[in-house]
Amino acid sequence: MKFVIIGAGAVGLLTACLLKKAGNEVQLITRRQEQAELINEQGVLYGETQYMIAATTDWNSIPTEAYTIVAVKYDGLKNVFPRFHHQAIANPIIFLQNGMLHIEAIAKLPQTNIAAGSVEHGVVKLHDNEIRHTGHGVYKFALLKGDESVFKPLLSLPGIRTEWHTDADQLLFRKVLLNTLINPLTALTGLKNGELLTNPYAFGLMKNLYSELSEAFPGMATLLPFEEVKALCESTANNTSSMLADRLAGRAMELDTIILYTLNRAPIELPLLRSFYHLLKSTEV
Ligand SMILES: NC(=O)C1=CN([C@@H]2O[C@H](COP(=O)(O)OP(=O)(O)OC[C@H]3O[C@@H](n4cnc5c(N)ncnc54)[C@H](OP(=O)(O)O)[C@@H]3O)[C@@H](O)[C@H]2O)C=CC1
Numbered sequence: 001m002k003f004v005i006i007g008a009g010a011v012g013l014l015t016a017c018l019l020k021k022a023g024n025e026v027q028l029i030t031r032r033q034e035q036a037e038l039i040n041e042q043g044v045l046y047g048e049t050q051y052m053i054a055a056t057t058d059w060n061s062i063p064t065e066a067y068t069i070v071a072v073k074y075d076g077l078k079n080v081f082p083r084f085h086h087q088a089i090a091n092p093i094i095f096l097q098n099g100m101l102h103i104e105a106i107a108k109l110p111q112t113n114i115a116a117g118s119v120e121h122g123v124v125k126l127h128d129n130e131i132r133h134t135g136h137g138v139y140k141f142a143l144l145k146g147d148e149s150v151f152k153p154l155l156s157l158p159g160i161r162t163e164w165h166t167d168a169d170q171l172l173f174r175k176v177l178l179n180t181l182i183n184p185l186t187a188l189t190g191l192k193n194g195e196l197l198t199n200p201y202a203f204g205l206m207k208n209l210y211s212e213l214s215e216a217f218p219g220m221a222t223l224l225p226f227e228e229v230k231a232l233c234e235s236t237a238n239n240t241s242s243m244l245a246d247r248l249a250g251r252a253m254e255l256d257t258i259i260l261y262t263l264n265r266a267p268i269e270l271p272l273l274r275s276f277y278h279l280l281k282s283t284e285v
């Protein structure tokens, strides 16, 4: 199968390497020319292996039949969405962002077949062509529009754990809740995901936040049992969450698409989460 990945960050590079390892034809679309040149010259370094993957900044090189995976952050979508109105029109598209603020805009895109994915891996970008896979997990997909059979081949990619979900809102909101419970706490404390379980103060805050969310969302215990939050912290124990990675790098954090989205979706006020939001927002002013 052919895949094009837009965004050669932590998740984009990991996905490219896993797909290449599984025997697929893979191409990366970078934002910066120098990153494309580095990847073309030196490949992508993942573990002990160097993956030679073609990289370009040119969207015209996207083959019509390629699955096009969007792995930029929420903030990067403002430059990607306008392009999709003119390019990759016939391609099946898969969006991998955390958060949900972008979902409404996706419905307005001209592409017929669009899916969303929830990534439960931990991965850190060390250099423009090097990643560290800090937590092995699963890619979960659901249909946003079109024909789900178009995406079903994604469920039999050798060596890549994937699941298909029938309810996109449930799948994505569950991930929003996971990120709401993990990411702000890591970004505020500087702790790795696994340390949220071993640091008693951070763990206490996570439990309190879970209780606050459970009051707002009565289906919480079924949609996301606390054990599953702990399991994700464990499976990605050595990961620097994407929000902490952004904070450390001085980049905009995905605060609105994750935390503000949760605050706005809750039918009641969430004082603890609101405080986390304001504390993190205050660092970006
Ligand atoms: N890291 C993780 O462990 C996980 C992350 N996620 C989610 O996955 C998404 C991606 O995160 P992550 O990979 O960590 O983020 P990164 O910041 O590592 O990567 C984002 C990449 O997108 C690129 N980009 C931005 N705009 C464009 C554009 N217009 N065209 C092409 N490329 C562009 C950036 O390029 P440049 O460097 O030039 O700015 C950067 O390489 C986020 O929504 C995150 O929340 C989900 C699960 C785990």
Ligand SMILES: CC(C)(CO)C(=O)C(=O)O
Residues within 6 Å of the ligand: 098, 119, 120, 121, 122, 123, 178, 179, 182, 183, 193, 232, 236, 239, 240, 241, 242, 243
């Ligand atoms: C899966 C997890 C929590 C991994 O850190 C993530 O989604 C992120 O960092 O944004």
